[in-house]
Amino acid sequence: MRVLLWHVHGSWTTAFVQGGHEYLVPVLPGRPADGRGRARTWDWPASVHELTPDGLRRAFDEGGVDAVLLQRPHEARLLRAWTGRRAGHDVPAVYLEHDAPGGPAAATRHPMADADVVAGGRVPVVHVTGFNALMWDTGRARTVVIDHGVPDPGPRWTGERAHVAAVVNEPVRRWRAAGTDVLLHVASRVPAEVYGMGTEHLAEHLGTRGPTAAATAGRLYDLPQAALHDRLAGARAYLHPYRWTSLGLALLEAMALGLPVLALPVTEAYAAVPPSAGVLSTDPDELAAVARRWLADPAEAAAYGKAAREHVLTRYPLDVFLDRWTTLLDQEVSAWARA
Known part of the structure; x- marks a missing residue:
């Protein structure tokens, strides 16, 4: 038709x-x-x-x-x-x-x-x-x-960069709903990179959160989807900081690439991210602690990422x-x- x-x-x-x-x-x-x-x-x-x-x-x-x-x-x-x-x-x-x-x-x-x-x-x-x-x-x-439904991008995760990646469009305007404060909290404790429209407005906020967050101000990108997938695959883990949203396709696409997930246990996250695929927590300190552990242990991150990929392709074919x-x-x- x-x-x-x-x-x-x-x-x-x-x-x-x-x-x-x-x-x-x-x-x-x-x-x-x-x-x-x-x-x-x-x-x-x-x-x-x-x-x-x-x-x-x-x-x-x-x-x-x-x-x-x-x-x-x-x-x-x-x-x-x-x-x-x-x-x-x-x-x-x-x-x-x-x-x-x-x-x-x-x-x-x-x-x-x-x-x-x-x-x-x-x-x-x-x-x-x-x-x-x-x-x-x-x-x-x-x-x-x-x-x-998620088109399979292939198992492309390498985790070569010891960074946590997040995809958030307009993070300053959508502050609370997008969990931008959670993102800044995690970025102040572990190296991060942020993708999406309007991410350049995060720079001034990152600059007030200490040297680790300030370094993230140099890793803000707005990329087309194909380039985004290539870039995300090199990050060690994926952070989904949203408090209130529909189920973000960027999260599912990151999982399909093979990234392990850190997220808040809200809206539909419980169905998208089983315990084998990542960690859901209402405590940003716990998310940062798990991120730090994965940055130090690529093998553990890879195991969670493998499970994330298997789950998303089964749950959202x-x-x-x-x-x-x-x-x-x-x-x-x-x-x-x-x-």
Whole structure:
């Protein structure tokens, strides 16, 4: 089938477009958030096609779009403005929620819970973790959980650098939720390297945390995904400092590379990181102590990393992820045709 989706979450979309369908991604001049088109830092398959809004309208007029995957509330409005079609009425649609709720967790109403087509049962809300599905109030909307799928990057861990690596986008703006204070605490005790958008703003904060943290200020990077994987594989261990987040794909990708994990025991971390694959603790001092032990003992780090890789490829296999999405889209297209 031909599926329209916006390029919102690069790593998730990279996994999704490995399926056996055609994928239409909107593109706009300058490639802003509503029209990023194909990824330019990752090799997506030839089955992913960029279309302008006019091209999308023509595709719909010619009957060449089977389903729409929405990921942000305003995309339903974009769909109608660009193509004249209403999600769930004129074309089968699914709404994918990537995130945990950002407000009062147990009481946050999902933005699609009261949308007419969602509440009417025509557009299911898909969550990427069971925790997210539990915490969002989606009202009468149908909900489905489809866990992440991770493309296998191969067992690339070398651990040659006695550093702990972390991937955190916008760590200063997202301070508490991203666990940036936890990251700084660990970085003040063991050498660290940090990757992600906006990491340069960490430099001034690292400079106030002593010489070990100050040295980390020289190891702040914003790399494309392929280069990030190459670089991460050389770090001894991976730190996932988030207090409140959906299950980060960067964590799963690091595990697939073979990195052992240090993380807080929150949200979906319990399912992603079993005891054989790393250490979960609410005590940043314990995380730093384990990191120091692994930096001194590469063999122990390698054993945890091997288990991390085995677990993530078993728990989040790409083929199962793709099969579940194909089944859901087939069901929605068939139900829409019968309506």
